Amino acid sequence: CSGADVPQEQKAGWASFIKSLAQMTGDLSSMTAPPFILSPTSLTEFPAYWCEHPNLFAEISEGKTEQDRMERVLRWFIDTLSAQYTTRNEKMGSEKKPLNPVLGELFYGIWPDLNGRGETRLIVEQVSHHPPITAYYIENAKAGVKLQGHSGQKTSFTGTAINVKQSGHAVLTVQPKNGQKEEKYLITLPKLRIEGIIWGSPYIELTDTNAIQSSTGLTAQIDYKGKGYFSGKSHSFKASIANASGKSLQTYEGQWTGKSHIGGSKGPIFLDTTVPKEEVTVRDVSQQTEWESRKLWVNVAKGIRTGNYDEAGKDKTRIENEQRQRRKDETTNNTTWEHLHFTHVDSDPDYQFLSALLHDKLTPAHEDAYVFKPETMDVVGRSA
Numbered sequence: 089c090s091g092a093d094v095p096q097e098q099k100a101g102w103a104s105f106i107k108s109l110a111q112m113t114g115d116l117s118s119m120t121a122p123p124f125i126l127s128p129t130s131l132t133e134f135p136a137y138w139c140e141h142p143n144l145f146a147e148i149s150e151g152k153t154e155q156d157r158m159e160r161v162l163r164w165f166i167d168t169l170s171a172q173y174t175t176r177n178e179k180m181g182s183e184k185k186p187l188n189p190v191l192g193e194l195f196y197g198i199w200p201d202l203n204g205r206g207e208t209r210l211i212v213e214q215v216s217h218h219p220p221i222t223a224y225y226i227e228n229a230k231a232g233v234k235l236q237g238h239s240g241q242k243t244s245f246t247g248t249a250i251n252v253k254q255s256g257h258a259v260l261t262v263q264p265k266n267g268q269k270e271e272k273y274l275i276t277l278p279k280l281r282i283e284g285i286i287w288g289s290p291y292i293e294l295t296d297t298n299a300i301q302s303s304t305g306l307t308a309q310i311d312y313k314g315k316g317y318f319s320g321k322s323h324s325f326k327a328s329i330a331n332a333s334g335k336s337l338q339t340y341e342g343q344w345t346g347k348s349h350i351g352g353s354k355g356p357i358f359l360d361t362t363v364p365k366e367e368v369t370v371r372d373v374s375q376q377t378e379w380e381s382r383k384l385w386v387n388v389a390k391g392i393r394t395g396n397y398d399e400a401g402k403d404k405t406r407i408e409n410e411q412r413q414r415r416k417d418e419t420t421n422n423t424t425w426e427h428l429h430f431t432h433v434d435s436d437p438d439y440q441f442l443s444a445l446l447h448d449k450l451t452p453a454h455e456d457a458y459v460f461k462p463e464t465m466d467v468v469g470r471s472a
């Protein structure tokens with residue numbers, strides 16, 4: 089029966105949440121949902137999913153040829169998907185509603201230098217609240233690999249599933265170890281379908297396609313299918329790397345949550361995503377500034393974790409009121425909120441150049457971007 093996975097006392101709340109989904113206009117991040125579906129983690133933490141296998145990220149620059157490097161980019165990208173889209177199911181039993189970040193919220197982390205691979209640093213800043221937009225920068229300076237991107241979502245409800253169209257893009261910059269010239273890779277983002285809503289146990293399936301366009305002219309295109317299309321298995325994909333004239337050079341297929349192969353399904357292993365992930369290392373909350381995500385949300389997160397929803401609700405209201413006051417003060421003083429780590433540009437030159445090389449030019453020719461300010465790499469936090 090519907091709502092089978094919803095705690096008895098929250099069934100009515102879940103039913104009314106589903107009703108309100110039907111009225112939603114593109115942004116469900118600020119909608120109130122019943123406690124059982126709340127996650128104690130803010131969306132500003134999600135960019136860490138790009139790097140839970142820091143070796144794959146670092147090894148991109150070791151590729152000997154353009155095609156070898158594109159294959160490494162594709163391998164790292166496919167490898168991030170299980171972290172991005174199935175972690176909450178694994179850790180909390182289903183997809184959950186993340187905390188909706190406040191403007192200026194920060195999240196910092198590192199993956200330590202192991203076996204000489206270099207230290208990887210992560211800097212995240214919430215650069216917009218309405219609509220929510222998260223900007224991120226990840227760099228392994230020693231390896232010569234960096235990723236800059238921003239992420240937003242447009243959501244709609246089909247009656248049984250939530251469709252999520254991701255906005256934003258990421259640009260990966262690679263300095264090849266063999267001294268060949270710097271390369272850029274534009275990464276567009278796949279669409280999501282959140283299924284299992286009716287039962288109260290949401291999970292994500294990826295749909296449609298996304299692409300990786302290299303400044304070398306090579307393109308990787310990834311197609312996603314759920315159960316019953318490519319192989320009868322959920323979380324399936326097929327990918328191909330093509331040259332500038334559209335000729336396919338190599339294909340890949342498998343599951344983005346498990347194993348995938350080069351060529352056909354019996355070809356050599358391309359990737360096994362089930363090797364243990366390395367979670368980002370974050371400073372203890374006691375050493376964080378007021379703007380850092382885990383410190384900012386500490387009481388809300390504690391309330392959600394311990395089932396003390398009154399405490400969670402109270403502190404959430406306090407945070408939201410503070411934010412409202414800040415926005416009011418800005419209007420009164422005729423000031424605007426300034427980003428700490430990123431500069432907003434209306435048209436991203438990398439996007440403009442690389443998206444024009446894509447064969448299927450469905451994407452807009454221009455997109456804005458949040459450019460990381462390298463001089464802020466060592467700035468830790470922001471005073472309250």
Ligand code: CLR
Pocket residue numbers: 116117121125134135137172173183184185186239241252254282290
């Ligand atoms: C954010 C960017 C990351 C990948 C990613 C994974 C899960 C997505 C999240 C993004 C955006 C917010 C999201 C979430 C899954 C559920 C959640 C769409 C795209 C929505 C806001 C909450 C839905 C509530 C139901 C679970 C009831 O790189």
